[in-house]
Amino acid sequence: MKLEAITGTKKVVTGNHAVSYGVLLSRAQVIAAYPITPQTQIVELLSEFCATGLLKAKFIKVESEHSAMSACVGAAISGVRAFTATSAHGLALMHEMLHWAVGARLPIVVANVNRAMGPGWSVWTDQNDSLSQRDVGMIQLYCESNQEVLDTVIQAFKIGEKVLLPVMVILDAFVLSHTSEPVDIPSQEMVDNFLPPYKPQHYLNIEHPASYGGLTNPDHYFEIRIKIEMAHRAALKVAEEVDKEFQEKFGRGYGLVEPVNCDDAKVIIVTSGTITGTAREVIDKERRKGRKVGLLKIRLFRPTPRERIREILTRAEKIAVIDRNISFGHSGIFAQEIKSILYNEPRRPPIFNFIIGLGGRDVRPEDIEEIIDYVFKKDQPTEDFTLRGVRL
């Protein structure tokens, strides 16, 4: 197998393999991973790439996800580009080391296939796994299509390496991970032209023997933490620039958020992941019916493009946030986020929250139509969130 034969061409690939191609073209140098459904195909294909020499990387077949992330931290601090992929319980097991990667300011890329948490065991999609990692400080990007998955992996390395933060690229279980779509796989030359080799600012250097991550007393810790926050602020601008450059070089861009028909929309639906694709269809249909409905896709969840979201949403009369997740005892997580962003605005449209599709329950166009009908009929939400498609 030659690299030229499988890149620089259009192929029909699954979301998982789109990740693998993205990692191949990004020339990851150390990969460490542990199998978990529905992620496993990502690392299976990467194993093949490494075995055939297409990808000149060390692949450490670790004994747990905790070790997968630890190995990536070790590799990154030695000065190389590191990657791992996981899902659900694997991500939960990594949790401690996600904090470590952030605190150590290492630009590791983690692909997470959104899968529901057990028990009962579920391999199907929802967002509670990645959203449970909201506060570790990683950049989080939610993808809608397999093309976006591949492109976002390449962008993720560039964003992470510019601001020194780890980046999570997120795709829905099965709806993307195991579903094939035509994907434009760029040539290595194009990707090299976009993503230069990783040049670490800090690494374990025999010539300059320093200690990293040691005991940090209250005189220093606060500042170091706030520098992570500053990196997140910088990441907003960097992510935008990187996406713009990507658009120029590859002819495809996604934005940090994507407004669809929002300019004159009375109701704006907020989505993330593959529900966005379904919502696009519904919006078109509703528009044809004469209803002024818009869609806001959240791609970059952390750092949150707050300004941009405010700018778009404050123009609407009503907002409907669709969450494929739940923060038990509160509400949907995206809805909480949107509410907090708009709270201090003089113009605050009512925000409806819909929780739908947990554990991979199908989210159909009809569900979104019903949501739109519901919001159009009501002036104000009458409950903290509304459940859709649940039998109680």
Add this chain to the structure above:
Amino acid sequence: MRQKLKRKRQELINKDFSPKRWQEANQIEELMNPGHFACPGCGGALAMRYALKALGKNTIVVIPACCWSIIDGPFPLHCLKVPLYHTAFETAAIMASGIKAGLEIQGKGDISVLAFAGDGGTADIGIQALSGACERNDDIIYACYDNEAYMNTGIQRSSATPLFAWTTTTPEGTPKGEPKKNMVEIVAAHRIPYTATCSVGFPEDMIAKFKKAKEIRGLKYIHIYAPCPTGWRMAPDLMIKVACLAVETCLFPLYEIEEGIRYKINYFPKEKLPVRDYIRIQGRFSHLREREIELIQKKVDFEWDLLKKRAGLSGG
């Protein structure tokens, strides 16, 4: 009786354990600066000092949560003359493996990566990652400095705490009821190229073993006997003595295992001392009655005989 014990203890303290063996070690280049944060008489601090003397400058050290998280000094201080990476409690082995993989892909595979963990980080919380690294035979040196309890958090029992020992979680009246986990045998069962024990009381043996480990590819596991005066409830000036007595009583024999099967005992005491001599100078065992000491003696004799058999069977 009490007077007799006191006299016996003093005799032991005064006994000469050949200071000559330190002279040679002291002449090798120091890669550890003075002014570290260890307690007086820390076996763990000395263990690092000897390990680095053997491995030299071309070494990267990985430290999980353990006493060494403190000993190296708080940010921005650093007492070693080699790079050090602090990591989470259970990750010493895999962190070293990750670093080594990164170095190898950059053509810097000649750098030794030393994971340096305590007994809790090795035998308890870190055993999974260590077993994984052993099974993959990652090219790292894993050293466990064994002070037989969670000393950094204030003397809580670990699975490496010996039978009948006092700790803050095995308090007076309920000493530890289980024997010490045998990490050396567990690790050797992975058939890694090199497994060895050493004691900070025997620097020449320890340095030789680390030097040997440096030249071997694959996973090297070295279990260092590193007494903790603070946690073992004894005077700091007894640390070396206890480290020697553990070996002289055959409670902690010095041996090595190649490929997990070829045993070699590196030190045979001229006169095998009774474990009582070792036990009676440590406060953590002060509650022990004679029959408990006898039981420990029986166990030590059994293990020593077993080890000799193993070494004999494999021609060591």
